[in-house]
Amino acid sequence: YVWPSPQLDALESIRFDQDRNGINALITPCSLFIFAAPGSGRSNAADWIRTAYHDMATHNITDGTGGMDASIRFAEEQARPEDVGDGFQNTLAVLLAVSNRYVSSTSAISIGGPEIAFRGGRVDAAVPNLPGVPEPQQDIESHIAAFARQGFTQTEMIGLVACGHTFGGVQHALFPDIVPELNDPNNAQSVSHFDSTFVTFDNNVATEYISGTTQNPLVVGLNDTTNSDKRIFGSDGNATMASFANSASLFASTCANLIARMVDTVPTGVQLTDPDNVDLTLSVDQKTIQFTGALRVWNLPQTTTHNVRVLWDDRAGGTNNASLVQNKVVTSSSGRNTATWFNFPTLTLDASAGITNMRFAIDNTVEDQGGVGFAIQDDLIWSNTSCINDGPTVTGQLAIAVRNDLAPTRVYLESLGRDNVDRPIVVETELALQPGAGNALYAVWSGAITNAQQDFTIGAEIGGVKVTRNDIRSVFNFPPCAT
Numbered sequence: 135y136v137w138p139s140p141q142l143d144a145l146e147s148i149r150f151d152q153d154r155n156g157i158n159a160l161i162t163p164c165s166l167f168i169f170a171a172p173g174s175g176r177s178n179a180a181d182w183i184r185t186a187y188h189d190m191a192t193h194n195i196t197d198g199t200g201g202m203d204a205s206i207r208f209a210e211e212q213a214r215p216e217d218v219g220d221g222f223q224n225t226l227a228v229l230l231a232v233s234n235r236y237v238s239s240t241s242a243i244s245i246g247g248p249e250i251a252f253r254g255g256r257v258d259a260a261v262p263n264l265p266g267v268p269e270p271q272q273d274i275e276s277h278i279a280a281f282a283r284q285g286f287t288q289t290e291m292i293g294l295v296a297c298g299h300t301f302g303g304v305q306h307a308l309f310p311d312i313v314p315e316l317n318d319p320n321n322a323q324s325v326s327h328f329d330s331t332f333v334t335f336d337n338n339v340a341t342e343y344i345s346g347t348t349q350n351p352l353v354v355g356l357n358d359t360t361n362s363d364k365r366i367f368g369s370d371g372n373a374t375m376a377s378f379a380n381s382a383s384l385f386a387s388t389c390a391n392l393i394a395r396m397v398d399t400v401p402t403g404v405q406l407t408d409p410d411n412v413d414l415t416l417s418v419d420q421k422t423i424q425f426t427g428a429l430r431v432w433n434l435p436q437t438t439t440h441n442v443r444v445l446w447d448d449r450a451g452g453t454n455n456a457s458l459v460q461n462k463v464v465t466s467s468s469g470r471n472t473a474t475w476f477n478f479p480t481l482t483l484d485a486s487a488g489i490t491n492m493r494f495a496i497d498n499t500v501e502d503q504g505g506v507g508f509a510i511q512d513d514l515i516w517s518n519t520s521c522i523n524d525g526p527t528v529t530g531q532l533a534i535a536v537r538n539d540l541a542p543t544r545v546y547l548e549s550l551g552r553d554n555v556d557r558p559i560v561v562e563t564e565l566a567l568q569p570g571a572g573n574a575l576y577a578v579w580s581g582a583i584t585n586a587q588q589d590f591t592i593g594a595e596i597g598g599v600k601v602t603r604n605d606i607r608s609v610f611n612f613p614p615c616a617t
């Protein structure tokens with residue numbers, strides 16, 4: 135994608151900036167289960183993947199209803215026999231809290247699985263979807279029909295079930311007719327696992343099935359009616375499962391494709407470079423703009439030192455440049471990628487020339503998103519007349535500088551809220567124009583802030599159209615208010 139994109143920037147930050155915004159800690163180690171004492175036999179990771187499938191499984195390819203839309207959060211869906219168990223509640227309890235989007239592919243990646251492509255833009259449902267998650271007692275024809283409705287062929291059904299059932303297992307409490315009480319202190323919730331390596335992504339679900347050693351309770355369960363994996367895996371004479379047993383890499387690449395499709399994604403390559411937190415703050419006298427930020431470069435060899443510079447264009451036709459300083463090196467996504475961070479020095483720009491675009495020179499290579507550069511807008515920016523009032527209750531004042539050619543009808547701060555069905559929504563806090571606070575270049579709009587913890591982005595309405603500037607700040611980013 136082309137930076138900046140507030141939505142994709144946020145999504146990829148959760149996925150790739152594990153040291154800052156990640157959810158890896160919730161699935162590290164892969165066997166972690168935070169809702170019971172160790173040795174429960176369950177894992178957060180397995181819950182998340184099952185949740186993603188159950189959310190998607192209501193999809194109807196013909197009429198386009200259902201799918202990955204987080205409708206699984208509705209009590210009505212969770213009360214259905216097809217959605218038995220507390221795994222969905224557990225998943226949503228943590229994922230709704232740490233992200234503002236529904237991110238599910240992350241768990242599989244971090245368990246050593248294949249890297250799964252993803253795209254953003256899922257929209258949370260306002261109402262529950264129609265039922266449609268397959269259940270183990272149904273016959274093979276219903277399963278083929280259910281996966282066809284979800285958009286998967288019979289071969290893809292075998293693959294997707296095998297990819298899902300490399301994690302976790304079946305719980306006695308939920309399926310007492312399939313799994314007996316195990317009386318095992320290391321498996322306190324009596325979970326009969328699908329393969330011997332139930333917290334790892336590998337092809338053992340297939341090798342154990344083909345070699346006849348499988349303990350998968352949906353294959354060798356005593357009640358043949360609920361042996362749905364046996365019917366599904368055997369439905370093409372075991373051809374697909376044999377191919378997975380023969381080739382771990384075929385299994386991994388098939389799962390990467392199928393799970394990517396399951397979470398409604400198209401492949402996208404990792405960006406080589408990606409600016410982050412590019413901050414513009416107008417000075418008190420409104421004659422200069424402070425320009426700061428950071429650059430993340432993927433997979434830069436660490437053997438030599440690097441010469442990294444930011445080049446930027448201004449509205450007066452000038453081009454400028456400055457050297458960046460290497461900061462930290464972070465390995466993310468289970469060691470697959472290394473991010474090297476470079477900090478901008480604090481650059482002081484002449485506000486009358488401002489800034490329009492930037493690009494980077496990394497050693498001898500120019501990174502400019504294929505020639506378009508990285509666009510920067512200096513029309514709606516934070517004013518450093520913003521300030522914080524420390525005390526028992528922290529409050530403050532946030533101010534936005536608005537370039538005079540803009541003439542907005544409203545300027546406001548945007549923050550994240552939830553509507554009455556828990557969908558993320560944008561809450562707007564109005565700011566007022568401060569007559570006399572501006573100058574020939576910028577006007578100043580400001581307002582009092584009572585919730586100091588709240589993060590804000592900048593919003594304005596210009597000619598009836600709403601615009602957003604995604605430079606996130608709270609009062610903690612500003613100096614103390616004058617007393």
Ligand code: HEM
Pocket residue numbers: 176177180181183184187219221268269270277294295297298299301302303304305306308309325362366396
């Ligand atoms: C015909 C299709 C399927 C049937 C009948 C089925 C059935 C089941 C059943 C009965 C359980 C036990 C749930 C529990 O006791 O907590 C289970 C667990 C699980 N399923 Fe499936 N499943 C199907 C397809 C899939 C697919 C396509 C995926 C993902 C790609 C998936 C992922 C999982 C995972 C990860 C678990 C383990 C959950 C845990 O241990 O907490 N399943 N499945």
